[in-house]
Amino acid sequence: MHKERITQLIARKLSGEASPEEIKELDALLKEYPEDAYLLSILTDYWPTPIPAMAGEDAASEAHFRHILDAAAGRTEEDTAPVYKSRPHYLRILLTTAAVLAGLIFFAWLYVKQFRSQPAVPLVSRIETIAKPGAKSRLLLPDGSVVWLNSGSRISYPANFTDSLREVELEGEAYFDVAKNSGHPFMVHTRDIIIKVLGTAFNVKCYPEDNKTEATLVRGLVQVSKTGDGPQEALLLHPHEKLVVSRAPESVDANTSPASISAVPDNMIVKHLKESAADTAMVETAWVYNKLVFDGEDFPEIAAEMERWYNVKITIHDPAVARYRFHAKFENETITEVLSALQLSLPFTFKINNNEVNIYR
Incomplete structure (x- = not known):
């Protein structure tokens, strides 16, 4: 490229190493590209003026080096002390440094010249909200959408939705009531799936310690695709449907009707929920109303919910107890009251020591 060649020639000219042919070449290039002559004029103005040649290469090298140091310190020739002993390598170091410096200055100037005419792109600041274990959070997004954040969850979103898409990132569980805006689709990015909507209400559960990700649609219509590079097959969820993406084989309750499950590719399952169930009674959304609902989950799943809740x-110290499944609903009960109530269904004992709970057969 001509700019790289101009950089080399400028560096050689300022360092005094350019041959007459190289100087002619530089002059020709600057005539062809006059905008680059501005840099040469700046460097020439600030480049140290060479001192008269002295007898002997060593003396010239030392005197030139000394002259530059004095100029940088603001001293005149009358103020300078006698020169040091001959050090021929100073000139070589100086010329190398000069060439490198000229190249750096040139490319910095070229960068500024290239981008100064382009409009500045504002940096979009992001907001991150975290609901600590044992607590929940409700927040209003910049577009008017409302989000309820469950315990142990975090959400990240821009301070302003300036693009054509309204995009948020979620880790944990959240219930979204999205403000309708057909011109700006709303997208939720999670570990395993991406959810795209226009205006609807849905729940997403994607805790990093869980072996699955769930998306439950309450109303409206959402498009769900798996997270990954390249185009992904998209699924449409309808009200009272739940998509489950498993990292391990999905276990199905023995009481679950096969008609309520639709298999789809890539370890994804769509479950059809009871349409008559109110939002406050659904396992997937009851937490928004401060209710703890179990509907046939096994004890480890229930324990994980209770860990975040309390x-x-x-x-759980016994494998047989870990296979227990419970159906129950709680509101405002303590963890002791919840475990005591579950004991009425199936036999187990528990001990609570501060924030540690141990369950035995």
Whole structure:
């Protein structure tokens, strides 16, 4: 490229190493590209003026080096002390440094010249909201959408939705009531799936410690695709349908009707929920109304919910107890009251020590 060649020739000219042919070549290039002559004029103005040639290469090298140091310190020739002993390598170091410096200055100037005419792109600041274990959070997004954030979850979104898409990132569980805007689709990015909507209400559950991600549609219509590079097959969810993306084989409750399950490719399952169930009674959305609902989940799944709900650590010490499944609904009960109520259904014992809960046969 001509600019790289101009950089080399400028560096050689300022360092005094350019041959007459190279100087002619530089002059020709600057005539062809006059905008680059501006840099040469700047560097020439600030480049140290060479001192008269002295007898002997060593003396010239030392005197030139000394002259530059004095000029940088603001000293005149009358103020300078006698020169040091001969050090021929100074000139070589100086010329190399000069060439590198000239190249850096040139490319910096070229960068500024290239981008100064382009409009500045504002940096979009992001907001991150975290609901700590044992707590929930409700927030209003810049577009008017409302989000309820469950315990142990975090959401990240721009301070202003300036693009054609309204995009947020979620880790954990959240219930979205999206403000309708057909010109700006709303997208939720999670570990396993991407949800795209226009205006609707849905729940997403994607805790990193869980072996599955769930998306439950309450009303409206959403498009769901798997996270990954390249185009992904998209599915449409209808009201009272739940998509489950499993990282391990999905276990199905023995009481679940096969007609309520639709298999789709790539370890994805669509479950059809009871349309008569109110939002407050659905396992997937009851937490928004401060209700803890279990509908046939096994004990480890229930324990994980209770850990986030009460900010405790639960350990099940018996494999048989871990296979227990429960159907129950709680509201405003303590963890002791919940476990005591579950004991009425199936036999187990528990011990609570501060925030640690141990469950035995």
